[in-house]
Amino acid sequence: MRKNAARLGRRNGIRLAYVPEIQPDELLHSWLGRVAKTNCIPLLSPNSWGETLRSGSIIPDLPTDLLNLMNWLSDDSPYSSVQQLIDLGTMYPYHRSFLSPERHAEVQEKLLHGDCTGLKTLLGRVANGFGANPNLNYCTECVSEQIKTNGHSYWCRQHQMPGVKVCVKHHRPLQTLATPRAVGEFLYPPVEASWMCNSPSASVTQMQMRFARLNNELLSANLTPIDVPTRIRAYADEAKIKGYINRNGNVDKAALANALLHHYDNFSGLAFRERLLSSRSMPLAWVHAMFTRSAKSQHPICHLLMIGFLFTSVANFMEKVAGIRTSSTASYTPTVGDSLLTEMEELEQALLKDLSLSCREVAKRLQLSITTVVSRRRQLRLPISSRRKTVSIDDIERIKQSLSLGTPVAEVAVALSTSVSTVYRIRSEFADELERATEPNAKVQKDRDALRSLIGTNRELSINEIRSMNPALYARIYRNDREWMQEIMPRRKAYVSSDRANWALRDDKFCGILDKFVLEFLRNKNRGQLTYALMLNQLPEATVRNNLHKMPRLNILLQAYVESKPAYSRFRVRNAVNALRNSGSKFSKSAVQRTAGIKNWTPELDACLNRHLEIIL
Ligand SMILES: [Zn+2]
Incomplete structure (x- = not known):
């Protein structure tokens, strides 16, 4: 030494x-x-x-x-x-x-x-x-x-x-x-078999053996730390493959927890059974916590139980982790509500925004094609040095502007002397933006539809008249969507100014419509009462109401056609008499009253009935 x-x-x-x-x-x-x-x-x-x-x-x-x-x-x-x-x-x-x-x-x-x-x-x-x-x-x-x-x-x-x-x-x-309590003290291993305490040898269960093997596997694997998103993804992917997936495409943690509990036979025979089963808030809360990126790390026991259930062995789990590490960015497909993907997105964004890295370099790191990186950088409005030679940022703006005006792709390409495929690519890259520029949102669209139908059913009216029919709608569109309004309204201005004398024409036209309707209506034996409102319904109601003084013939016709309640009752009596005669039934006042369905019989109706009877008998 x-x-x-x-x-x-x-x-x-x-x-x-x-x-x-x-x-x-x-x-x-x-x-x-x-x-x-x-x-x-x-x-x-x-x-x-x-x-x-x-x-x-x-x-x-x-x-x-x-x-x-x-x-x-x-x-x-x-x-x-x-x-x-x-x-x-x-x-x-x-x-x-x-x-x-x-x-x-x-x-x-x-x-x-x-x-x-x-x-x-x-x-x-x-x-x-x-x-x-x-x-x-x-x-x-x-x-x-x-x-x-x-x-x-x-x-x-x-x-x-x-x-x-x-x-x-x-x-x-x-x-x-028991471990020593004294500071710095070592606990010597037992020296003799005879010295050892022999607690009654409890039987060893299959479950205990399985769990112990899994633990040994972990210890001998000597793993390095696995970053949390990758680990969660490994668990989540496998859980989904095994069918623990809900309607939103996320891991169905409750079902997973249940299956895991069943798989381990309610943890019977395992140490810490109570701890595994219970928690303050919910049973098997640790299963849920496995899928969150909380700062609190879960105990290896929990991870091993999860790995044993999902992957059977630590080796299989590591294979999955290795697969995610090498291909996660290449096969990147966003899943709704998957929180760990947002972290990957963040990473991707960070790399895309790092302009010290070339598109080629970013593509290499993210395992994406260079074209994809160029597209994504362009979406982020980042300058792209290598592409500038062919399509400059100004060119892109011009192409976008033309497209947003609704110009066909081929025309844009010719007008700006660029290729059709470039225009298509820019259209797809800025699809969202272009849609916002060209397509009104739902609310605006609803107002537009309402105004269109108002104009459509009142083709003869002036802008002022249409405005008076729905002042709120008109004001809203005038405020928010004036260009569109002016686009669809200008014809009407010219039309109206030269149309002042044409009320007579409308009078005629509306009378024709009314005549036709009333004749048709009265022919129906089971008809209801011919009221003023019913007749106005057949015409541009608001126009007629507001301008009746300009259409004297129509006014007279309406007054003439309107049927009073007594008149309608007389119609019903006449109808009932005819019906009874046609069926050959015996005439009586009560039979007519019943057939006509009139509750309040009046002396007037008596007279009416007698007149009819005189005619037919
Ligand atoms: Zn041993």
Whole structure:
């Protein structure tokens, strides 16, 4: 061993007489304990290890200040780098893949340089309710084997995952030792099989085994952090493929939660069953939280249950993640209401707006075609250097202007001496804008329709007359849509000015319409009363009402045709008499009254009836 004076000084004069080999899957905590023990380093003295592993910095599965430890160990370190120390000697890989990259950076900082203050909170152990201080676990079979092979036992990482209650290798329930409370104290692994407490060996269920295997898979996969949108997308895509999709195209989280619960047999036999089932607000709230980008990270237990349900294995999940990482931007298809896509959109926008990047560069990064990037940049009204040679921004504006005036594409192309395909491309790129420019919105369209129909049914009227028929409508269009109004109204101005003398013409025309209608109406044996309102209904009502004094013949005709209530009753009596005669029934006053359906019989009607009877009898 190469030891210089400076290093010896840092070690406070402690010489490591023997450096034990670290075992496969051994916790760093376990190895350090063995180092301390074999070298007789007083564990509780703050002057010895205390300077190396800062006082209070020892969480058995997540030791901190590791860079300092690495320096201190120097050539005696069991691993060649501090990253290996973290990856192979701590439980951090179990948490890491489910932390956001930002959170990961904070944790990594603590593991390398800091003390353990706040580490459990950072990892979400405190808030998640799956236990912030996990006890150390061991398998009696494993301990026996270790002692037989190496002469000593050690703490295995794969036995330390929260919720894992069985040894996958031996199918045996794990035993537990409470973690030490004393500062800087190491918990030695059990030394003898006989020493170990043998709690009554509960039977190991299939579910527990399945869950333990999944945990082991995660730990040995040694994953790096997965950015949250990618992770959510992996879950969401797979959930939708499996049919947990609602009408809006989003993940049906309630159905997913139900199926997951069923898949794990209500978590029976799993540790933290109560915690998994319940939450303050809603059952299995964590399933819903999996799909939100909240700052609070979910515990690996929750992620593993989700991964086990959706992907069966961690490897399948990672395959999906890898697929999304390489192709997400290329196969980018927006889904309504999918919040994670908005983040991708934001990224895309940021790249598009970064003018220091060429279209080619952006296209490469977003895995889009250059044409697409050019199109999207143009939509954002960003200057495009490479395209300017052929179609300048001014050209585009001119093309847009022509198109918005409704000029056909071919004409625009000829007029502005550009290709038809360029005009088509610009039309599709600015489709929204052009539509806004050419098409009125729904409200305006409704008003236009109303005015059009008003004019259509009152072709003879002047603008003023039309305005008087619906002043509000006229005012609204005049205010908001004057150009259009002037476009459809000018003919009318000329027409009206020369039309003042033509009321006689209208008088004639309306009389003709009225005659025709009344004759037709009176022919109907089952008709109702011929009222003034009914007749006006057949004519441009407002015009007639307002201008009746200008149409004397029509006025007379209306007065003549209108049928009074007594007159209508007489019609009904006559009708009833005819009906009774035609059917050969016996005449009586009550029979006529009944057939005519007249409730209030008057002496007048008596006279009327008698007249009819005289005629027909
Ligand atoms: Zn075992």
